[in-house]
Amino acid sequence: MSRPIRILVAKAGLDGHDRGAKVVAAGLRDAGMEVIYTGLHQTPEQIAEAAVQEDVEVVGISSLAGAHMTLFTRVLELLKEAGAGHIMVVGGGIISEDDIVGLEKRGVAKLFGPGTELPVIVDWIVKAVDAQRAEAAKE
Amino acid sequence: MTKKPPDKDYDAAKKKWEDELASPKCRQMHDRFETISFREIKPLYTPEDLGHEVPEDYMDELGFPGQHPYTRGVHPTMYRGRTWTMRQFSGFGTAKDTNKRYKYILEQGGTGLSVAFDMPTIMGYDSDHKRSEGEVGKCGVAVSSLADMETLFDGIPLDKVSTSMTINGPAAILWAFYIAVGEKQGVSSDKLRGTIQNDILKEYIAQKSWIFPPRPSMRLITDIIAYAADNVPQWNTISISGYHIREAGSTAVQELAFTLADGFAYVEAGIEAGLDVDKFAPRLAFFFDAHSDFFEEIAKFRAARRIWAKRMKNKYGAKDPHSWTLRFHTQTAGCSLTAQQPENNITRTAFQALSAVLGGTQSLHTNSMDETLALPTEKAVKIALRTQQIILDETAAASTIDPLAGSYFVEKLTDEMEEAAEEYFRRIDELGGVIPAIEKGFPQREIADAAYRFQRALESGKRVMVGINKYFEPGEKVTIDLLKIDPRVDEECRENLRSLRESRDNKKVKQTLAALKKAAEGTDNLMPKILDAVRAYATLGEIVDTLKSVFGEYIETPIF
Numbered sequence: 001m002s003r004p005i006r007i008l009v010a011k012a013g014l015d016g017h018d019r020g021a022k023v024v025a026a027g028l029r030d031a032g033m034e035v036i037y038t039g040l041h042q043t044p045e046q047i048a049e050a051a052v053q054e055d056v057e058v059v060g061i062s063s064l065a066g067a068h069m070t071l072f073t074r075v076l077e078l079l080k081e082a083g084a085g086h087i088m089v090v091g092g093g094i095i096s097e098d099d100i101v102g103l104e105k106r107g108v109a110k111l112f113g114p115g116t117e118l119p120v121i122v123d124w125i126v127k128a129v130d131a132q133r134a135e136a137a138k139e
Numbered sequence: 140m141t142k143k144p145p146d147k148d149y150d151a152a153k154k155k156w157e158d159e160l161a162s163p164k165c166r167q168m169h170d171r172f173e174t175i176s177f178r179e180i181k182p183l184y185t186p187e188d189l190g191h192e193v194p195e196d197y198m199d200e201l202g203f204p205g206q207h208p209y210t211r212g213v214h215p216t217m218y219r220g221r222t223w224t225m226r227q228f229s230g231f232g233t234a235k236d237t238n239k240r241y242k243y244i245l246e247q248g249g250t251g252l253s254v255a256f257d258m259p260t261i262m263g264y265d266s267d268h269k270r271s272e273g274e275v276g277k278c279g280v281a282v283s284s285l286a287d288m289e290t291l292f293d294g295i296p297l298d299k300v301s302t303s304m305t306i307n308g309p310a311a312i313l314w315a316f317y318i319a320v321g322e323k324q325g326v327s328s329d330k331l332r333g334t335i336q337n338d339i340l341k342e343y344i345a346q347k348s349w350i351f352p353p354r355p356s357m358r359l360i361t362d363i364i365a366y367a368a369d370n371v372p373q374w375n376t377i378s379i380s381g382y383h384i385r386e387a388g389s390t391a392v393q394e395l396a397f398t399l400a401d402g403f404a405y406v407e408a409g410i411e412a413g414l415d416v417d418k419f420a421p422r423l424a425f426f427f428d429a430h431s432d433f434f435e436e437i438a439k440f441r442a443a444r445r446i447w448a449k450r451m452k453n454k455y456g457a458k459d460p461h462s463w464t465l466r467f468h469t470q471t472a473g474c475s476l477t478a479q480q481p482e483n484n485i486t487r488t489a490f491q492a493l494s495a496v497l498g499g500t501q502s503l504h505t506n507s508m509d510e511t512l513a514l515p516t517e518k519a520v521k522i523a524l525r526t527q528q529i530i531l532d533e534t535a536a537a538s539t540i541d542p543l544a545g546s547y548f549v550e551k552l553t554d555e556m557e558e559a560a561e562e563y564f565r566r567i568d569e570l571g572g573v574i575p576a577i578e579k580g581f582p583q584r585e586i587a588d589a590a591y592r593f594q595r596a597l598e599s600g601k602r603v604m605v606g607i608n609k610y611f612e613p614g615e616k617v618t619i620d621l622l623k624i625d626p627r628v629d630e631e632c633r634e635n636l637r638s639l640r641e642s643r644d645n646k647k648v649k650q651t652l653a654a655l656k657k658a659a660e661g662t663d664n665l666m667p668k669i670l671d672a673v674r675a676y677a678t679l680g681e682i683v684d685t686l687k688s689v690f691g692e693y694i695e696t697p698i699f
Contacts, residue, residue, distance in 0.1 A: 009699075014258035014274055016347030019387045019474070019590050022699040026591045029699075039697030040347050041262075043270070065258050066514075066624065070273020096512055096621055114478040114511045115607045117598055 005129050007058040010038040010047045012075070015065035020092060024060065027118035028125070044071055048078035051087050057129055061091040068095050069102065076107045086136075088128060092116065148198050156183075156203035159215040167219045172538040180538045182219055183211075186545065200445065200554075204540045206460075208448040210441050210553070211541040212499045213464040218537035223495075224502035225527045226303060226468065230255035230280035231514050232628045233635075234290035237280040241295060243517065247524060251502060253303040254291070255279035256313070261348045263309040265680035266632035276628035278514065279305075283632065284678045286639050288316035289323060298326045302333035303378070303468070303502075308350035310337035311359050311666060312682050315673040318371065322674075334375035334424055334468070337363060340401040340573055344582045346383035347695070350683060353574050355690035359665065360405065361412040364419045366666035375424040377405055378468065384582075385428035386474045388590020391439045394428060395556055396563030397582050399446055403564075404573040406455055420451060421461035429491040429498075430472040436491070437543055438552035440498025443467070446557055469495035470504040476511045479606040481619055484508035489526045496536055497543055503527055513621040580698055587699060636678065643676040651675045652685045659689040 009025040011018055018040060029035045036054050038047065051059045059079075063071060072091060079087050092112040095103070100111045109128060112121055159165055160182060172180040183204060186193050202208055205215035214220060227249055230237045241252055257279040259271035265283040266275045275281045282288055292302075297320060306313045314335050318328050339356040342349045349356070360377065367376045381398035389397070402423065409419050425443065429436050447465035451457045471491035476484040485508050492505050505523040507515030515523070531537055543549045570576040577583070596602040603609045651672040658668045672682050 014262045014264070014270065014348075015278075016342075017387075018347055019587075022587050023388070023590050023594050025699040026587075027594070035699075037697050037699045039695060065274065066277030067258070067274040074273075094511065094513070097617060115604070117608070118594060119598065 002130075002133075005033045005058065005125065006036070006054065006056040007033050007060055007125070008036045008038065008047070008051050008054055008056045009060045010042050010050070010062070011040045012042055012044065012047060012061050012063055012071040013065065013067045014041060015063060015067065016040055017064040018062070020064065021060075021062035024062070024092065024118070024121060028060075028122065031118075031122040031126075033125075044074035044078055047075050048082060048084070051079065052082050052084050056087060057132065058088045058090060058125060061089065063091065063093040063095070066094070068093060069099060072103050072108055073106055086132075088132065090125065092121075146193060146195075146198065149193055152198060152203050152206055156206060156215055159205060165216050165220055167216055168222075169219075172219060172535075174535055180535065182216065183540045184542075184545070201544060207452065207463055209444040209464055211544055213444065213466055213501070217499065217540040218496070218531075219540070222531055222537065223500055223527075224251045224301070225249055225524060226251035226253045226502045226504055227520060227524055228253040228255050228303075228305065228470065228504045229515075229520065230257070231278075231622070232276040232280065232624055233631050234280055234282060234287040236276070236625075236628070238291055238293055238295075240517075241291075244520070244524075245295070245300070247521060248528065249524060251301045251303065252295075253504065254305065256304075256306055257281045258348075259283075260313070260679065261306065261308065263312075263350045263679060263683035265636060265678050266629070267636045268680055273629075275632050276624055281628070281632045282313065282316065283636055283680065284639055285316050285319050285673050285676055286635065288313075288320050292317075292320050292324075296326065297321045297324055298330045300332075303336075304333065305336045307336050307339050307342050307346070307348060308356070309679060309683055310335045311363055311669050312673065312679055314363065314374075315666070315669045318670065319673050328371045329373070331371055332373045334378050335363070336378045336380060336426070338377050338380045338401065338426075340404060340577065341380045341383055341398070343577045343693070343695070344384060344397060344401075345387040345389070345586060346380075349693045351686065351690040352693045353577065355686075356693075357408050357574075361408050361414070362664045362666055364405075364409055364422070365412070365414060365664055367422060368414070368418050372422075374422065376419070376422045378424045378426045379405065380426040382426050382428045382470055384586060385430060385472065387586050388474075388593060389586045390589050391430065391432070391435050392556060392559040393563070393582075393585055393589060395439050395443055395446075396560040396567075398425065398427070399443065399450075399560060400564060400567050400573050402447065403450065403455075406451070410455070416451075416455050416457045417459040417462050420455075420457055421459060421464075424501075425465055425467035427467050427469050427495075427500075428472050429469045429495040429500075431475045431487060431491060433490060433494050434543075434549055434552060435556075436494040437498045438549055438556050440467070440469075440495070440500065441541075441549075441553045442556035442560065444499070445553070446560060466501045468502040468504070469498075469500040471495070471506045473506055473510060475604075476506060476508070477604060477606045478511040478617065479611060479615060481508045481512065481617060483606055484511075485522055485526065488523060489530070492526055493530055493534070493536060496530055497541075499541060509619055509621060512617065512619075514624070516620055516622045518620070580696065583698060639676060639678070647675040648672070648677045648681070652677055652681060655682065656685050656689060659686055
């Protein structure tokens with residue numbers, strides 16, 4: 001069996017709505033992943049640093065207060081600067097379709113909108129990490 | 140045929156209620172209320188109307204409207220005398236943008252204002268702070284100083300509206316901004332009507348927008364309570380909130396129990412600070428969620444009134460009936476709304492709003508259909524407000540008081556809610572009270588578990604959300620219009636602050652902040668010092684930083 005996926009679940013910015021992040025963290029844990037939850041009010045700097053230090057393959061960011069364009073973009077930049085551009089960034093929250101398109105263009109791998117069921121998130125991450133690992137093995 | 144009620148207390152209470160109803164201060168809006176088919180509707184129905192005997196525990200558990208234990212409502216006439224306040228929560232962008240929306244709401248027949256602040260304001264940061272980047276004006280209005288508050292209420296006379304402000308960590312400061320705007324308009328503070336949320340305990344439990352640790356936060360709250368009692372007597376000093384607890388995923392019972400437990404903690408803090416319970420308890424208000432389980436919600440509202448009344452009278456020895464009455468605002472459940480087929484949210488909201496009215500709410504916010512996607516558009520807000528107007532003017536649901544009383548189902552549910560809440564109070568007591576329970580993560584864990592359980596039930600199909608796990612439409616594209624926040628907001632707010640910091644008397648700012656710091660180190664009431672700083676145009680961030688230097692900051696241990 002392959003090693004478990006390591007994922008950082010992060011609450012970015014000043015937003016305190018953590019129901020979604022916690023439910024998703026619990027769901028990913030129950031699906032066999034190693035989940036690190038940052039807790040609230042994290043700056044992009046804190047998130048990128050934690051992702052590197054914890055050596056995760058995926059960062060999942062939750063944003064429900066409208067600051068997603070700034071915060072997601074900044075995390076992507078900081079990961080790149082830290083030489084960790086390979087870490088996949090996904091997210092969820094109150095994010096309009098226009099903004100989803102915009103963020104995916106900037107390099108966010110996937111955004112899950114309100115109402116997404118846990119198995120959908122788990123399946124997507126498992127497939128994406130498998131693909132990424134296969135790619136890395138080839139190199 | 141009517142049997143004679145057996146109880147002298149019942150007769151006396153009934154007579155008292157009838158006298159109140161007949162008194163000039165209880166004028167009703169129509170001489171005769173009737174159904175759509177012209178049948179008369181009486182103000183109140185009791186077992187007598189069916190010719191039944193009055194149950195032995197009727198007076199202990201139900202009573203008459205406007206009388207202990209207030210299960211049937213806090214006013215003798217309820218909506219026949221005064222309808223609930225239709226209070227739509229809103230705020231976005233700059234103070235100028237939101238001022239325009241407020242004037243629109245008032246023109247459309249809204250009867251109260253409710254300010255939504257942006258995240259930086261809620262967390263006590265100025266718009267130009269580094270942590271505010273990307274967040275200014277996004278989920279509420281940015282207010283960093285008295286100057287912003289002046290703009291927000293420009294052309295809105297503060298003696299003519301009542302204003303609710305959803306602000307907690309920095310509540311004392313935003314309230315001081317409002318009082319100072321009143322001074323500028325020539326409205327003295329005793330004429331101001333409104334509410335500050337100011338409920339820090341539920342922040343630690345659920346909403347997670349805190350600044351200071353619990354104990355100094357409780358001091359700020361008791362300072363506000365004491366200041367209001369002497370200077371702003373018509374102001375509701377705390378809106379003890381279950382809404383955020385419920386939205387974070389709690390059950391109805393947890394919402395009821397944790398909210399009331401928080402309420403009792405504030406009462407105890409006030410008493411410990413040496414205040415007379417009857418001097419401040421009448422200004423405590425509540426704020427609940429109206430979720431989708433129609434009857435459970437109605438039972439929750441009725442049980443809340445009963446529990447509060449009994450405890451305030453029996454445990455805390457309050458003598459003023461105003462201290463016994465639980466008055467509450469309701470907001471329909473944001474977490475019940477779906478991004479999928481968003482128009483369905485109008486229907487959900489209507490049922491939820493009806494449960495709040497049947498549960499006896501004093502004011503109501505109905506969510507807009509587009510709120511799972513963005514802040515609401517003007518059109519969506521109008522539909523939400525019209526939903527309340529349809530309930531009031533078309534359904535006749537508000538024409539008689541507590542219409543579901545006597546329903547076997549609703550009465551039993553009400554009893555069960557009360558018992559289950561009492562069980563939570565016992566568990567919280569065992570942990571040493573609300574603050575120790577929070578420090579141990581007890582309510583946080585209970586809520587997170589309930590949220591996860593709900594999600595699991597949804598995925599197994601045991602719970603249904605239409606459009607999510609049943610009747611869904613794969614490949615659906617959202618076609619409703621969404622509100623966009625102008626990207627210039629960030630810059631405009633920064634620019635406003637820059638010019639404010641240049642034009643104000645900075646020496647005065649320094650002096651008033653130094654005086655505030657000194658007071659914070661001691662035990663004097665902080666409100667007068669905060670007001671001095673605010674009048675000198677010290678900013679929100681400057682005042683918060685001054686207090687942080689004495690009080691420190693709260694940090695939560697993350698759990699999931």
